[in-house]
Amino acid sequence: MPGLAAPHPAVTLSQPRELRGGWVLPGSHCALGGAMCSREVEAALLRLEETFSASLAHVNTRILQPLLLADPEPWEPRGREHLQLLQQLLRSSQQLRQLTEQSLQSLLKRLHQPRTTGLEALPLLGSADGVLQVHLEYIESYTSCLVAQVFQQVAKGKREHWLAQCRPLQKYLAGMSFEGSVDAVLGQALCQPLAQHLQQYILLLLRLRDTLRKHHPAQELVINAITLYGNLQSFLQQALDQAVATQALGHSLSSRLKDALCTPGHRLLQDSQDIPVTAIPLRAERVLLFDDALVLLKGPNIHSFDLRLVWVHPVQDRCMLRVVTPEDEFSLCVRDPQDLVVWQWKVSQAVCQALRGKKDFPVLGAGPAPSEPPACRSAAYTFRTKGHLCRATYEGEWYSGRPHGKGTLKWPDGRNHVGNFRWGLEHGFGIYLVPKAIEDKFDCYKCHWQEGTMQGYGICEYSSEEVYRGYFQAGLRHGFGVLDSAPQAPQPFRYTGHWAKDQRSGYGIQEDGNSGERYIGMWQADQRNGSGVVVTQAGICYQSTFQADKMVGPGVLLSEDDSLYEGTFTKDLTPEGKGKITFPNGFTLEGWFGSGTGRGLNTQGVLDTAALPPDPSSTCKRQLGVDAFPVESRWPGVYGPFRVFMVAGCPGELQEALLGFHVQRSRVPRRAQDYLRCERSCLEDEAGRMEDALEELLCHREPAALQRYLQKALNSTWHPLGKLLRTLMLTFQATYGGFGANKHLQGMAQGEVKQHARELWAAYRGLLRVALQRKGQALEEEPEDAETRDLQVHRLMLPLVLPSFYSELFTLYLLLHEPEDALYSQGIASLSLFPDSKLLEFLDVHKHLWPLKDLRLTSNQRSSLVRDRCFLSATECLQKIITTVDPREKLEVLEKTYGEIEATVSRVLGREHKLPMDDLLPLLIYVVSRARIQHLGAEIHLIRDMMDPVHTGGLYDFLLTALESCYEHIQKGGMRLRRLPGHWDLRDLS
Template structure:
């Protein structure tokens, strides 16, 4: 393990001295001369060691593998030696040059002080490498070398090492020669620098030298400890068997404590042995051992494990095992606890303390949260997986990555050793070079809550999970060209169950109905691309019984029919012209449709009740549609609006880490740059503050528009469900009432959930919800407060259904408008029986070539332009306000003509309003009127708005009848 020097104070003082350039007093000459003499002697010693010790050793390269490994260490030791030699020589050269020129010394001239951090670093590197060589018994192996080079120099070495004769003593001699002179020189530095320091007066130079002396004292202590640890560790390797040494002996590894020296046991029979190294904790039991990386070892001093009387226990926690160390007295337990924690702390820091053993080290207990890589070995779901990430008390906890050998991997949040929170999991598909990708929320190791799964076969699922299975609301889509489909609806135990919508893009069909075990089951509606739709009962995916088939040409068939829409068996076919064919139908190949029955031609016109039949109302109660969405929100409220639950109930949370966010797709949370930060505590606080009607309206508007607010998330999910049902193929007039009641129910549920959030917020503040004083029911409040806010989200699909439903009436109305547009203003006013004293003739500005009777689109122009704004709004309230302003503009124009305030009676208003309607030329006025009527605030019924809307309806119907009568007259029929 590398050792890095801490010289912060020393270096800071040196930097402050850099620009001073102060000359030292001549009284330091004696100390300088002593230092110069010491460096000269030391250099001579180093040169002799290099020539007579290191060079012969380096020439004797062994041939066995163990010797080769040791030889590499020797080469590194020589490199450290040479670096130390070179720097000492540089220090000597500068000192000698200053002395020979009789120049005054600056503090910068003393390398041992000025570059003390580099000096210390070189000594540390040398002695750490030297200790590594000692640990692997390098000197013993070197003296046993049988190479010719070694034999040639052995005599010379013996002369150099006069006190040693045997091979055993030769190894001791080499050990002594390669460390003692250098170690002694460090002690000499302390003495010489102390003497130099005494020559200084108080000031920055004295402080700098004082700091240097302290660091060299520490270095001396460090060298002693390094050598002691090396000898202690070498003795251990000698005492252990070859099996243990071969697997555990690493040059850099140091033994810090041995249970034979400081008794402690991991078992009751106390026959085991505990070895604490600087990087691992080893348990030896018989002929086997276990090794635990200190970076993933936690020491629980507050162990609650019951132990025998007189035994003191430490609990040791590792990623896959937990065991106990027992000591006979509390002092022994405390020492082991301290040694373990210091070793763990230093292992985590990646460096040893300087010196190695202080009174308390650089810190107390190591952190419980860590970041590390580990390969799981034992049986379990993580076996053979590599985990890289955050840990807490022996368990993956926080951000991390799991990788298995078979290609699986999981990136995300962990808690107490299990996947918990948001995570991305890749699973390779068998026999395919593809992966299934799960981007999901996890709970205690299993998928739970919202997620996105991209399967290797190109299918994509976006929705909810429980216990790794699709559960609740979800969307499964297959965009591939082979069999494209899309299912939006309820899931249970990984199967389609409950209400859902299925798009079969091959067949150009959409199924809206109930499911059971992945099959259409129960009542269902099928809408085709050609505009045909039918309702049938299904059983295990097959149609059973009779049904109703609504054709594009307004024909209606009631009876039994095949999947290809061929009539079979008894049935009744009602044609658009009013004829009814009732009997038994057959389809023979090449012969077309055949029937035996009765054709009734007495009906003059097909009943509107049939052609505009609404499907699914009784069979799919609105309360039972999209329960999966509501249930998730309800669970969120019942949980107390915990942030963890919010993350998984609808989309992803804003606090998800940046790295994971890059990989996320959003179903309901389309992230944008939103100025508002929606945190649950802030949301609940604001709910309490915005209970007044006006304030509440503004708050709900802001919340519903946000993809981060829970109510906004809920609305986004409902939008997706609505579009899946009624957009595209689903735009069929026979589904209008289903869609209309669904939007109203959305408003009701959103209001309920708002109230649930408000009650929770009030409960947390110890308050009670206030009772409503306006007498409105929840349904009325939902319609008056929430519906106008959410209607724009559903308006495109909903208004399309209104246009299709009222298409025939609007066509008649538009033809009537075309006829009326041919009239000049005055002729039209006359045709509509508008009283002449109400005509705004002053508004008709004529040129020399114009006649009043030909002027068009001038009268009541302000009212006309006002009414035309009806199509620019979505909210029924705003449409009614426009209608009121149109009425006020008409009345204002009439008052100007009459030159007095004029209140229009109904007899005058209707012809004037019809004139304005005919000039406004609103294309789908029938759809507009009925949308307003169906979705308007119930409190407006019976008031001015209701009166004006009734008047507009009358104008619309009158224009239709005008055209209808004209068409009947053209066909020779009698006009009623």
């Protein structure tokens, strides 16, 4: 036959003869029972391999290949399946013969050149694992044909033909009987050569072992091969027994059940007709254990359970096994305890085999002790019962019949859920994808789940390209959250605030992307409802009451020039009805307002011009929202999850759910599978990191160490304090940053920063309490009173928190104090034109305090140096006030500036000198004017508002008051200098 090598010509094929329980190989001159030398054993192995190769060649030529070329009619109705099985059997047989030929060549080479190769070069010894795999494939192919009754199908009506094909093999197949059915003859012809070959392999290898010295290098190889081929022989017998049992099962079943159960992939391991067992409460008539499924038969119905998802637990003190599957639980009951042991052992071993995905070798359950199926497994399953998992396919980790661990759910309608599960429900972080009617559009929820519903922090990317970042409860947006509209939406917006049952409700801020208008206030059912402040991009700011998204009742309207209107006005901000206008110059107009027939405003009222011109700083101090929105109640949705986290004992596994995570948002359209990826910032072990943070907290309780710890925690992206700070920064920027920044919100902003510092301090105290409780300790200090807490907040927390809000906060101070700073800048510009000596004279600084007598130079030289160096150290020191944001550090800069002034004066006088206020103020005005600090008014007011209350009435308060006096003097000096003619007379200025 082309493609099949003929036996080696030097060897005559003959069949071994049995002799008194032993056998003699042709060509051997050693008596049976004698010591066979190694070369004789190898020669016998050679003849054995040649005999087996010839048998395989004849089987392939006379049986398998003719079967594949037979008339296709006998193959119906399952002809395609049978044909594929025979093709696989032929391929396996050819591989087995190819392996045998390789063994022949290696034996020949060793016999002809014994010194060049060792025994390890023989495939049956050195490549035993590869030999094993080829044999296993042949056994699997043969038994599959046996189960599918392929030989019975092809033998129909052609008995004599196939008998004629098998008779030439008789001389190679000792003991083969040709009596009986043709299918039995075919089966024996395909199996018996392998069985005999394995038996003779073992005998020859045993004799080879006996011929080798005790410490021969190949001794271990031979012993391992003996064990392997012995196991292979046992496996062959087990595979044949299971195939025969499966084939016999078909005769006891109806045609429909037979087609469903007696398939090539199934092997029957146990039948309840052999060892009785009853399934309760299903009351199955028959229980069948296959190598991949547990099957219950009840009438015409088949209940099949994938063994990978079957958990078996013995019931204590009862002859019963509790069986748990993804959708069913039942019990297997027996009468005899021994029968229970058999069923439990066989089911357990079959489950282990199914989980490994391959048959046990050497035999099912072999080993020193039966293996126990793991409680945690990985498998795929499609749910059938009703509920939200109906028809969904779950692939992932399981525990005791329930999805438990990481996994993926896929529904037929395109929905997907990838994430963590607990006891069959979505629990932990997960990504839920919901397809929409529009092609390739999805709602993607990246969220934390609790018992099947979204609960905790999450991110939702809607198919409309809107994005929500915030908290969920019972599957709905609830708590604090941020909603961004699609970038290309007709009316783009961003809402930052509170939600209730999927609707904006509570305190929140919404900014209109087109008009730049910003609403700050209360919401209900997705509409503005309650007190609210609106800031326009034109600088107009108004406060009113809203109901169902419309203004109702009177309000307050502030214009860019600080004109104030109190009364009712229209939605386009036109006064209408009763009201009062207060102009920046102090005049008031009170009466009735209405729209005229043309442009302008009709008014009937009283204009009061008797009021005194207001202080420049008075009109800019009008603040909105402070009373309408108490600072303690603005952001409960932000503080709340952190309080819950601390009350729960700071569980690390819930840190991400309660405190949030961060992912990068992409506006690029993506495919469905791209949505199911989420790179979160919290990918490490949260529980372990939380433990480390609490341990570190206990080690840093001293003031200096505590400040370093708080600094590190607030800068961390995963620490609870750092996460809370970042969320508060987000709300602060949404309220006071960008184009919507308005000076009339400065009061709200500075109060909010202080409140955030208090909340962060409370959060630290809560973490400390949890850390101590874990150590079995209580918080040593007594509960803090309000005064003590405020001191700690201003001393420790506020300086660390303020930099995060400083940019937006200082911008509001700049806008608020812009008129005052403009006058101050004019004064600085005017005073900068004076030489130093003239300016000192103008400020009435006593000449004995001038730092001129130290310089022994000519007048011109002295004048030049004075211009550049007079009180230079104090000036440079004061300029550092803008290099820090901490109010205490700014005050320390001011204190050092005062010290530098006194040090310079003491050097001039040649003795220690303390400056009285009358002498200090002119010198400080000089230093301030030369320092040229921009926006000094905003700096002074921010320091005053944010400084530690403990400094009130102390040195720092005194120095800040002195700086305020200098600021006012420079303002007034600038105004006076502007009124002078072109040539200044310093005596007039004094």
